[in-house]
Amino acid sequence: MKVEKAVSKVxxxxxxxxIITALVTGSAVYLATRGQVHTVTTxxxxxxxxxQTQTGTSTQTTTQSPTGPTITLMVYGPWAGDEAKxxxxxxxxxxxxxxxxxxxxxxxxxxxxxxxxxxxxxxxTSPADVVFTPWAWWIVKMAEKGYVEDLSxxxxxxxxxxxxxxxxxxxxxxxxxxxxxWLKPGFWxxxxxxxxxxxxxxxxxxxxxxxxxxxxxxxxxxxxIVSGDSTGWPLSDIVEHFIITFGGPQLQxxxxxxxxxxxDPKVKEIFEKYLIPLIKNGDFSPPVEWTTAVQLWWDEKYGxxxxxxxxxxxxxxxNDLAFFTLPGCRGIVGGADYxxxxxxAPHMQQALDFIKFVATKGQEIHAAQPSGKxxxxxxxxxxxxxxxxxxxxxxxxxxxxxxxxxxxxxxxxDWQKLFWDQLKLLWVEPDKLDQVLNTLAQHFPYKETxxxx
Amino acid sequence: MSTEIKIKKRYLAMFLIPGFILVAIFVIGPIIGTxxxxxxxxxxxxxxxxxxxxxxxxxxxxxxxLNDMPRPPPWGALIHNLVWTAIxxxxxxxxxxxxxxxLRRVYGRSIVKSIMFIGMVIPMVVGGLIIRFxxxxxxxxxxxxxxxxxxxxxxxxxxxxxxxxxIALIIGSIWLWTGFSxxxxxxxxxxxPKTYIEAAKIDGASDWQIFWKIIxxxxxxxxxxxxxxxxxxxxxxxxIVYAATKGGPGGASTVLAFVMWLxxxxxxxxxxxxxxxxxxxxxxxIPAAIYIRQVMKRG
Numbered sequence: 001m002k003v004e005k006a007v008s009k010v011x012x013x014x015x016x017x018x019i020i021t022a023l024v025t026g027s028a029v030y031l032a033t034r035g036q037v038h039t040v041t042t043x044x045x046x047x048x049x050x051x052q053t054q055t056g057t058s059t060q061t062t063t064q065s066p067t068g069p070t071i072t073l074m075v076y077g078p079w080a081g082d083e084a085k086x087x088x089x090x091x092x093x094x095x096x097x098x099x100x101x102x103x104x105x106x107x108x109x110x111x112x113x114x115x116x117x118x119x120x121x122x123x124x125t126s127p128a129d130v131v132f133t134p135w136a137w138w139i140v141k142m143a144e145k146g147y148v149e150d151l152s153x154x155x156x157x158x159x160x161x162x163x164x165x166x167x168x169x170x171x172x173x174x175x176x177x178x179x180x181x182w183l184k185p186g187f188w189x190x191x192x193x194x195x196x197x198x199x200x201x202x203x204x205x206x207x208x209x210x211x212x213x214x215x216x217x218x219x220x221x222x223x224x225i226v227s228g229d230s231t232g233w234p235l236s237d238i239v240e241h242f243i244i245t246f247g248g249p250q251l252q253x254x255x256x257x258x259x260x261x262x263x264d265p266k267v268k269e270i271f272e273k274y275l276i277p278l279i280k281n282g283d284f285s286p287p288v289e290w291t292t293a294v295q296l297w298w299d300e301k302y303g304x305x306x307x308x309x310x311x312x313x314x315x316x317x318x319n320d321l322a323f324f325t326l327p328g329c330r331g332i333v334g335g336a337d338y339x340x341x342x343x344x345a346p347h348m349q350q351a352l353d354f355i356k357f358v359a360t361k362g363q364e365i366h367a368a369q370p371s372g373k374x375x376x377x378x379x380x381x382x383x384x385x386x387x388x389x390x391x392x393x394x395x396x397x398x399x400x401x402x403x404x405x406x407x408x409x410x411x412x413x414d415w416q417k418l419f420w421d422q423l424k425l426l427w428v429e430p431d432k433l434d435q436v437l438n439t440l441a442q443h444f445p446y447k448e449t450x451x452x453x
Numbered sequence: 454m455s456t457e458i459k460i461k462k463r464y465l466a467m468f469l470i471p472g473f474i475l476v477a478i479f480v481i482g483p484i485i486g487t488x489x490x491x492x493x494x495x496x497x498x499x500x501x502x503x504x505x506x507x508x509x510x511x512x513x514x515x516x517x518x519l520n521d522m523p524r525p526p527p528w529g530a531l532i533h534n535l536v537w538t539a540i541x542x543x544x545x546x547x548x549x550x551x552x553x554x555x556l557r558r559v560y561g562r563s564i565v566k567s568i569m570f571i572g573m574v575i576p577m578v579v580g581g582l583i584i585r586f587x588x589x590x591x592x593x594x595x596x597x598x599x600x601x602x603x604x605x606x607x608x609x610x611x612x613x614x615x616x617x618x619x620i621a622l623i624i625g626s627i628w629l630w631t632g633f634s635x636x637x638x639x640x641x642x643x644x645x646p647k648t649y650i651e652a653a654k655i656d657g658a659s660d661w662q663i664f665w666k667i668i669x670x671x672x673x674x675x676x677x678x679x680x681x682x683x684x685x686x687x688x689x690x691x692x693i694v695y696a697a698t699k700g701g702p703g704g705a706s707t708v709l710a711f712v713m714w715l716x717x718x719x720x721x722x723x724x725x726x727x728x729x730x731x732x733x734x735x736x737x738x739i740p741a742a743i744y745i746r747q748v749m750k751r752g
Contacts, residue, residue: 111718111719114718114719114721115714115717115718118721141721229613286590286609286610286613287610287613288591289585413719413720413721414511414513414514414715414716414719414720416719417513417699417715417719418511418512418513420701421512421513421699421700421701421702421703421704422512422703424613424701424702424703425615425701425702425703425705427613427702428613428614428615428702429614429615429703432703436703439511439512442510442511443510443511
């Protein structure tokens with residue numbers, strides 16, 4: 001009996017040992033060989049190539065897809081709520097042209113994409129056929145790993161705003177198609193509110209300070225400026241505006257490339273002289289969740305709100321909106337969403353066709369909606385831009401404001417998160433300026449950024 | 454020993470195999486994979502991932518950041534986890550036990566228990582958002598209550614300030630987790646023979662004495678389960694932090710699982726993310742080992 005028991009015990013141990021050994025060996029073999037699997041090539045044939053002429057005369061008309069079984073394209077993008085509704089107009093237009101293609105849109109923010117997709121890609125699968133994200137740096141990182149389809153023959157890079165398209169070029173190839181772009185033009189206010197209290201947009205820094213003082217005295221106003229809170233980007237937009245205004249557009253570019261460090265005296269001076277006194281003076285509110293802040297500001301609990309142009313699609317009456325830059329400002333930040341096709345997209349040919357559409361005519365349709373966006377496609381008809389947004393665009397043009405890349409979006413990675421987080425700290429503890437600037441300088445990814453810029 | 458039992462013992466291993474294979478593929482396999490990846494570096498296999506994550510000084514990713522103490526957070530994710538456990542564990546365990554005892558004689562106690570248990574039922578991400586709103590200056594109950602009773606320093610959005618962000622999350626998590634402790638302890642107290650308490654009452658023991666001298670020792674096994682499960686929960690905490698503060702401001706509320714996510718999702722540094730995962734797993738093994746030991750002792 002004892003012998004039998006011992007034998008069954010030994011058998012069990014052997015089985016367990018064999019399974020563990022198999023798992024370890026399997027894992028080791030997988031890890032050892034996975035570097036090779038990225039070289040897999042796809043064998044699809046894409047027939048709608050765009051002529052790569054330097055004159056940019058490609059044919060952008062979309063033709064009806066051949067009839068056949070209905071295909072469902074999965075499209076992942078960052079828009080939800082009203083923003084998703086405006087993108088739906090693009091989808092609807094495409095579906096009308098391609099009755100055999102249905103598009104299922106799934107909301108997935110850039111952060112969630114960055115967390116979820118690399119695992120899928122590493123396993124050579126992709127739940128999405130087309131992915132939209134504002135994080136150009138992330139697309140390039142995915143491209144470096146061999147997870148992204150080359151779009152050089154699908155989209156003509158010469159037909160887009162150069163600074164926008166450049167961000168998704170790597171190794172001489174284009175890895176994503178630019179979609180519509182937003183601007184972060186300055187401080188938004190309600191025209192009716194300004195009229196009611198006899199306020200004027202400032203022409204000098206002193207005017208701006210006077211305006212803040214006047215706003216403070218208005219009954220019901222909690223703080224002159226509401227600070228949007230989210231993961232942190234609304235604060236970084238404000239900081240970038242101050243940097244561009246008082247340091248010039250070149251300083252913004254130098255900070256992105258790493259040529260100038262955050263603890264450089266000229267950067268520190270901008271914070272010390274202009275931004276910190278306002279924070280200490282209570283001119284900025286503590287961070288308020290950014291969509292809640294839109295409503296509070298609209299309800300006149302705050303006077304000013306620094307936000308991107310998408311705000312035009314978020315308020316009850318966009319015709320009551322106006323903005324001003326800080327006096328002396330010569331540039332504003334602009335950025336775009338990008339669409340890419342994962343290497344492992346289930347419907348490659350249709351995905352590429354959809355990309356071509358959204359990158360061209362799709363942009364016109366999107367910009368015609370109250371999306372607060374303008375096309376990045378240079379051949380788009382500016383007359384089709386939604387009225388209030390067109391007004392913003394014209395103001396930017398009239399003032400001759402240079403459109404600059406977003407600082408944290410350009411640097412990306414975990415530094416972006418650090419930047420946002422440190423600014424949140426600065427907003428509530430402005431005395432920690434030195435600590436914040438030193439932390440940002442110390443952890444900046446200098447080498448990578450200098451190389452890629 | 455009957456023949457049936459003999460057969461059972463002999464083939465016990467065989468019956469375990471299907472379950473074990475599943476566990477091996479879906480649990481043990483990934484653990485081994487993670488362990489291997491944690492040693493993968495650009496220059497081959499080595500310990501540099503561990504060295505890098507342990508010596509990291511960025512406030513959002515540091516595990517230990519104890520220079521210039523004493524000062525408010527950030528103290529590093531590992532320290533935050535330990536502080537979280539040090540406050541949350543005794544608070545939820547004791548509160549759950551006390552409430553279970555007090556609710557024993559309350560009419561409609563099952564409704565109260567159900568309400569308390571809601572914290573356990575709702576997704577933790579939702580719990581995180583609720584915490585964020587609970588501690589908001591304008592709409593949150595806590596800052597407004599503090600303002601009403603004259604604690605003006607706390608009449609602010611707790612999650613926006615480094616000195617209060619971590620404690621806001623801990624207090625919020627106490628609310629979320631107490632339902633678990635209450636349910637386990639209530640079940641344990643209900644299973645106690647009524648004669649214990651009746652005898653004590655006849656002997657003239659007060660409610661407080663009954664609680665400390667009879668209830669607490671009698672439900673020790675349930676308390677151990679609560680302690681171990683709470684420790685595991687505290688060490689693995691992520692959702693609440695992600696939803697409420699994103700580890701901020703200034704890294705004042707990061708935790709180990711959040712740091713792992715940062716390496717993984719934003720830095721795309723899988724080796725370092727795996728190294729943090731291994732550290733986290735080793736830490737969770739401590740309470741798990743205590744629990745298994747106790748269970749085996751009892752068994």
